[in-house]
Amino acid sequence: MPSLETAQLVKEQPRKEILNIQDLTKSFDGKTRAVDGVSFTVFEGEIFGFLGPNGAGKSTTINMLTTILRPTSGSATLCGYDLIKNPAAVRRSIGVVPQESTADDDLSGLENVLLCADFYGIPRRVSQPRAWELLELVELHKDARRKISTYSGGMRRRLELASGLINRPKILFLDEPTLGLDVQTRAKVWEYIRRLKEEFHMTLFMTTHYLDEADNLCDRIAIIDHGKILKIGSPYELKESLGGDIIEVDVQEEESLDLSDALRQIKHVLDVRKNNSEYRIKTEFGEQTAPDVMDVLRLGGATVTRISIVKPSLDQVYLEYTGRSIREEHADSSTGRRPTHGRGMSMRMRR
């Protein structure tokens, strides 16, 4: 369990705050609250993940922290500088790898990185070798003189990474760094991210909606939905917080028959939720409880069509806190197993 080790390691060291956010809020047009009173702390040298469905407020938060958007209220300190009072100092100490490719198509890779260096006011004698070094890091040095318009999606993302590092940022913000990349390129990007942390002791703040990415890379994760932080912790802590296994049972009958109360009486069962024709039963010991669940349902007159025991995973954590499965977010609710499941669940949870 590498995440367990990391969690403990991080705990043992005295942790230095590098990013402190207090009650950050952004509302658009005075009504829609994209980010709603978010507070958290990021420590030096960690990879902090922001996990949430589309439209949860991840990008808005990043845009505020990178001074692109002005917060409606709240405050934040990055690397000791106040976000509102001293944005120029904040900008000098951060790097940004945006979600979409922002490089200038008509320029070459090298020219794009140098252009970024000029934005920071880095003199050419420093920026020229540094640009080459970074291009080598992301393995673009052979294509450095080619126009960006000839680059593939993965190459563009790697170039963004090189550009984001040109000012030697203390914190690097990555907005969905592997969105839309193929498996190999994703693995490469992960490798770069790990190296930045290990070799350069950089703090990384990333948003993602890939659970495996968060699980693999992040030291700590914040789950965000509807502009609010639902849970913060290491992947291990989050999985622990579920407090057991989950048994998912599909029955043929619809709403009319509800056996939740009977199920709650079973030994080891912690919680039961019913959504349409599906029960989600939280239990301390999945394997032991499952036969009893079958019995209770059969005796109650339900026909079980499917049963599965799910061990704690980040996927489950995510479902637990956002009420939506990340796979459904991805499939855009069209190829998901239960298309209406997500909505119904989240409504139940908020009640």
Next chain:
Amino acid sequence: MNMTESVVTGKSEEAESEKRLQSMAAKQSLSAFEQETALNQSPLHGLWALTNRELKKWYKTPVILILSLIQPVIWLGLFGKAMNFGAIFTGSSFNIPGLSIPKSVIDQIAAQVMQNTFGTSDYFSFFAAGMLSFISLFMAMQSGMSVVWDRRLGFLNKELSTPLARGAIPLGKVFSSILRGLSQAAIVLIIAILLGFDVSHITVTGLLGTFAGLFLMVMGFSSLFVMLAVRSTSQDTQMMIVNLLSLPLLFASNSMFPVKFMPSWLQPIVLVNPVSYATDISRQFLLGSPGMAPLWFDFLYLGSFALIMVVLGTIVSRRLLSR
């Protein structure tokens, strides 16, 4: 077989990248990445970088340069040459009963009339001087489009997350469109000379003065268009604005016809239009025409226009860029 091959290449790639990692780690202590450096923090740092970025896009694609010259060449070659007002006086003698005017006298009258009306001996030269303003104006209008593109492609957001001076963003657009506008105007002038532009009055001072006037005009207009575009996300809207304004600005100026041709309701508009003053400067300097206004007033007017627009444009853009 294929699988083994791919596994093997995968491994060798891995080994290679491992080696690279080690070599990088070894020289890490000396790497440029680790090197501290003093940053240029002047309020306008990055302005040249931004200007140069626009210029690179332009001179690296000569096709666009050539295409953007086609229109002015057509205007010059077809319109300018066809509107041969001098031909009204057919160049032969007049024979009305009781009045016989010899050809030489007619020619003298023609020259006099042309001089009085257009300030030069032929309409083509008069019109070509106006085209210099037109092509510069057209370049100035493009600056708004590129702001919209930058916003759509996320480039603007990238700029905003860096310590780049906020004022440098609109000013970079303005300066690049000035440089592009002036070089396009220079090319148009050369083409006009090849097509028969009256060169008898051209002096070095005259050329410098002409381009100084165009400089001020482009500066003012591109600031205006950057300002209009800075919050827009639709290039269609921006295109509409450009199309809507370009012809009125051209026709409601003295670029194509002298002010005195125009109805009295149009004349005040022409006299407000900065394009008229840039054209007036060109004609006075290049053709030695008696101007619409004294030169000092032309420069004062254009200078004020440029200054007001640049200041206003920079302030408005700065405010709108930090939402």
